[in-house]
Amino acid sequence: MPELPEVETVRRGLAPHLTGQIVTGVVVRQPRLRWLVPDELAAQLPGQTIRRVERRAKYLLLRTDAGTAILHLGMTGRLRLLPAATPLQKHDHVNLALANGQCLRFNDSRRFGALLWTTEPPEQHPLLQALGLEPFDAAFSSAYLRQRAQGRTSAAKAFIMDSHIVVGVGNIYANEALFAAGINPLRPAGQLTEAECDRLAVAIREILTEAIRQGGTTLRDFIGGDGEPGYFQQSLRVYDRHGVPCVACGQPIQRCRVGQRATYYCPRCQR
DNA sequence: AGTGCGGCCTGTCCGC
DNA sequence: TGCGGACAGGCCGCAC
CATH class of the missing domain: 3.20.190.10 (MutM-like, N-terminal)
Structure with missing residues (x-):
């Protein structure tokens, strides 16, 4: 995918x-x-x-x-x-x-x-x-996220998956970025603090950078331009891991739905 | 304007 | 073993 x-x-x-x-x-x-x-x-x-x-x-x-x-x-x-x-x-x-x-x-x-x-x-x-910023654009920052999130009631996960805000964050990496940032995917985007927006911007960039380094994530279909699969699936910490102990605290990963999308998070680490 | 949902597709998996 | 149905998901386009 x-x-x-x-x-x-x-x-x-x-x-x-x-x-x-x-x-x-x-x-x-x-x-x-x-x-x-x-x-x-x-x-x-x-x-x-x-x-x-x-x-x-x-x-x-x-x-x-x-x-x-x-x-x-x-x-x-x-x-x-x-x-x-x-x-x-x-x-x-x-x-x-x-x-x-x-x-x-x-x-x-x-x-x-x-x-x-x-x-x-x-x-x-x-x-x-009408696309939003590239996550590696210098303008993609905590301040940018905070400004765009202002007044929004939709879930933080839907917010970062909105390509009019920031591009390239699909379901897998949205789950992973929110875990890395310690943010519950259901939190209304407009309620995120400056510190949380900061962690989120950093997490999105770090997750995407690491995934590119590993040649992407191969779940079923993906193969790269050279015919090789990616390896980032080995680094997934919450995606498709419901019931599995959280790598940070041992609490079982939960699954829910946000906007029709499978959503995975640690109820203890993500608030 | 922001929000939420239906629809496009087919392969895979599950239960019967 | 075969079959039907649920599910997966990016993202537009629509209705509210």
Whole structure:
């Protein structure tokens, strides 16, 4: 389940192989992803050189002189670089052929992913334009969180998972960050103290940094751009551990729901 | 404006 | 063993 560290891992794995490559062909076998893959992608991308492979939030951006492909992995999306002749697999929806004889395959069983094309600066695209701060942006601070949380009644967990506040924090890392910060996920965001916001900002950055270092979290589906799984699942301290003793105090980890999402926390360590 | 929920998908797991 | 149903989840889009 790709969150920011997984997408960044894919980006780092692919960038050296894609940068400078010419796209020679685009085949869309299944255009019905989260949104329809636009015809302009197959019309305008072939012949273009991939100048840069970037990430904004959980979106991957393949920048060319003619436009930018915007790619989202959704829940189950995978990108793999393969020899062009590699037989297709189930759920291989899009194939980008490259001039060097390789191809980039987008496989997504649940089709929550997306592949779009824009000729505008991608940061102006409706999907990217209203996004909140990157967690590694210098402006992402205790003061920023406190200011954005002001007056909010929604749960702290929903707050940090809101991509209009801070991007890239999905369910796994939201649980882990709140544990690291000692904050109960149900606490109303507007009631967080300055010290708590400080711990939360630090925890989000630390958890994401460590997860990127370990190549992401592989639960079921995730593989990085180099085909390797991630290893952060070994570092999870609360996610999917209900009933297991807390690593800090031994109290059983509790599970509840916040906004339809499975939520795990230690009732003693997180107040 | 903020909040909460439905819906999109399919693979996996559970109980019968 | 087979089958149906619940569940997982990012995130938009809608209703309140």
